[in-house]
Amino acid sequence: MIDARAAVLFEAGADPALTDVVLRPPVGEEVLVRIDAVGICHTDISVAARWPARRLPMVFGHEGAGTVVATGPQAELRGGQPVVLTFASCGRCPYCVTGRPAYCESSTDHNMRGDGAGESSALRLDGHPIAGGFFGQSSLATYAIARQGNAVSIDDGLEPALAAPLGCSVQTGVGTVLNALAVRPEDTVVVFGAGAVGLSAVMGARIAGCRTIVAVDPVPQRRDLAIDLGATAAVDPSAGDVTAAVRELTGGGAHAAVDTTAVPEVLTTALTVLRPRGALALVGLGAPVAPLPVGLIMGRGLTVRGVVEGDSEPHTFIPRLVALAKAGELPLERLVTTFAFEDFDAAWSAAKTGRAIKPVLVNGS
Known part of the structure; x- marks a missing residue:
């Protein structure tokens, strides 16, 4: 024993x-x-x-x-x-x-x-x-x-304190962008919530080379960190019309959105910032149900999908994340x-x- x-x-x-x-x-x-x-x-x-x-x-x-x-x-x-x-x-x-x-x-x-x-x-x-x-x-x-x-x-060389979050939060955030949404360099991405999962999604979008990455969070320090980690802009949701701000920053709407909040009102906003045929990935645990604007989803041909653990096959994806971290592409210490x-x-x-x-x-x- x-x-x-x-x-x-x-x-x-x-x-x-x-x-x-x-x-x-x-x-x-x-x-x-x-x-x-x-x-x-x-x-x-x-x-x-x-x-x-x-x-x-x-x-x-x-x-x-x-x-x-x-x-x-x-x-x-x-x-x-x-x-x-x-x-x-x-x-x-x-x-x-x-x-x-x-x-x-x-x-x-x-x-x-x-x-x-x-x-x-x-x-x-x-x-x-x-x-x-x-x-x-x-x-x-x-x-x-x-x-x-x-x-x-995993290989030696990544300290355990940085490796630990790869098992869930970092795997979820980076994987949602790279695996589930499969964004391309020409795509624009908006991330709602700049916690560990949201900031990992920001880093994933930067790794993918996305031209515009917008983080939405009410906490100034987290917005600043999102910019440091690769976001091209950060929006304070308490400061005004989030939809208008994101549409302006993305040149008419985002191709992809990630919601980490599971707050019903935020989910609705996330859908309104998408351009036609855009996709919203739901990764947050919170409200078990939320009303969705069905007319908007149908009219713009939007996709809403849940994502678990970043659509990852962990024995392949976690070593990839370790390599990215060791190369400086995932500054997990932040x-x-x-x-x-x-x-x-x-x-x-x-x-x-x-x-x-x-x-x-x-x-x-």
Whole structure:
């Protein structure tokens, strides 16, 4: 058994608290990973806030980066291998076998529901199994067990604090632009929300060579950072008519828009800034339903599509992101604020309040 520290949610509506836990050894194709760094994502915050009391205690976390320290007998990864942990998938359904694991037929079971705290759970607290397996990892801990399918081998040379967000937020933002929207250099792109995912989308559009990239966010510092990371303009939505401003900046409307806010009013605005046959990608978690201007969508031939994890096949895309980061094309250090693992409370608060764009816990042990 392996002693570890983990951020455990004990009470519905509360915040997780650092607690001593124990992990069983890996079995089958599982790998035990020493978590060297783990990002805190908006999904951790939002899911923890509504997690049912009957399924507590629970450990969240789905942006782990670290080093393989033990493997199950069927695992091909080796000890000492640096890995980024990402979303889980079954590996067998039609979407998985055709390179679209983000849309796995059992994605909800593998990622959002955890492992149910049965006897097969990787985590124990005071001798009793507790729920884990969030996104196949529950990596808000000093050690985590993942499956080989969601442990992506990476080269040395990228520090764990920068590698961790590649597992979700950066993969989602960059992938939405490069994979899902497949923008071209002549395209214009507008991104609503300049958090970790939105700023990653801005960087993706810059990597694609897009001639006009507009970021929309009410926070001045985030608008400034968007400009630094490649946006050609930034719009304050509280300062006036966003649609008019974006249409002017893009010469008549954007070819593509990315919404990271999931705010119904923002979704409507995002559609109004598109030129005919433009496309809006929805990547934010928020309002479960929103009214859409059907007449506008039909009249302009617009496309509205959801995007999960940037349409990524992570074993291909995450190494590409690592290469881009090492080449200086993804300045991830501009997004990341590091916290010692024992300062979990401060990091969680920074994520909840938005004081940090991407809080990352670093395990120095």
